[in-house]
Ligand SMILES: CC(=O)SCCNC(=O)CCNC(=O)[C@H](O)C(C)(C)COP(=O)(O)OP(=O)(O)OC[C@H]1O[C@@H](n2cnc3c(N)ncnc32)[C@H](O)[C@@H]1OP(=O)(O)O
């Protein structure tokens with residue numbers, strides 16, 4: 511029997527059957543029977559924003575799959591570039607497709623000299639690298655006028671390749687600029703993650719080659735961050751994309767959303783929190799203060815996961831692999847203790863608050879030498895693949911422009927009062 515709900519309109523006494531498909535009521539069906547009755551849904555907590563075949567997420571079970579493939583298998587066996595192909599094309603590539611994809615991305619890693627010389631170097635010396643990235647991604651739209659051809663699939667593919675390829679170059683350039691070091695050109699003989707690490711850390715000719723274990727860890731972290739269905743930044747991408755803006759402008763909006771401490775900035779907040787806690791002896795008092803309403807446990811809780819974030823488990827494991835090379839980050843012990851205390855405390859259990867992807871990622875990044883300012887930038891590098899997959903999907907479906915309604919709570923109609931007759935309460 512098909513699932514449905516019966517709604518009785520008490521104003522007219524009429525009843526309607528409204529079908530439910532996969533737990534969702536279609537707004538078209540709703541509006542057909544009840545035009546002008548909106549849902550008040552702040553934070554869109556009860557709204558499915560789109561139909562999507564990219565990422566499956568079951569927050570109660572802690573399941574995440576890209577195009578049907580479990581995140582655990584992809585993190586174990588795949589590479590970030592293969593995953594980006596999968597997210598964008600829907601299927602894993604064969605050898606020929608993969609080689610072409612890697613080749614295309616590799617040959618678009620350079621940025622226009624004017625982006626570097628005139629644009630990036632124009633920022634204030636202490637500019638935040640994520641602020642630089644937001645602006646630089648937006649600026650790319652002015653360098654590629656063909657990006658406006660959003661209904662030409664060949665042009666779309668070209669912008670997709672450019673954006674995926676140039677994100678690490680822009681990210682590393684933003685970092686180097688913010689610490690006063692010279693720009694490093696891409697080394698296209700290296701893999702995608704190794705090239706990024708070279709652009710970050712190279713200090714002398716002829717080349718920089720990172721430890722292969724760190725290269726692999728970087729790639730795994732890129733895989734884990736590549737997509738996460740309708741998160742805040744992807745929603746920003748979809749909202750701006752739905753107005754048919756070019757992909758650079760839409761991706762700049764998404765990058766700006768990711769800059770927020772509630773989203774991509776949370777792992778920076780985790781490091782700050784762990785540093786402030788300072789010692790294992792202070793963990794219990796800190797948890798007590800969170801329960802009393804003094805701040806939040808950073809890197810804990812999630813709008814969708816009401817279970818352990820499956821990515822956090824992989825990040826935690828990866829931390830130990832990284833520490834074999836870098837030495838242990840002393841903040842790890844405080845994080846482990848904090849997790850132990852929180853997961854046995856009724857406050858966190860009853861609210862189903864578990865570690866999310868950000869809880870352990872900052873500890874790894876810090877051990878690898880990244881300053882905290884770079885953490886959201888590291889998130890944006892792979893998330894561009896997810897943003898673009900959603901952008902492509904919405905254009906293929908000719909999705910409607912996003913335009914929700916509101917509940918107006920302002921003044922009732924009133925007459926304009928000339929300034930000399932206005933009476934203000936002091
Ligand atoms: C990649 C990512 O973006 S993952 C998320 C990264 N962000 C963080 O780690 C920041 C810390 N976490 C949070 O602020 C939240 O859990 C969010 C923003 C991720 C999700 O927020 P929402 O789904 O809107 O949950 P909401 O804010 O309504 O919280 C529900 C309850 O849990 C509590 N809660 C939620 N997160 C936390 C936390 N980290 N620490 C303590 N309490 C928390 C809230 O106080 C609230 O309690 P109440 O019902 O007594 O008022």
Ligand SMILES: O=C([O-])CC(=O)C(=O)O
Pocket residue numbers: 735737738740741742812813814866867
């Ligand atoms: O899904 C979310 O709301 C946040 C998140 O974990 C992500 O974007 O990776």
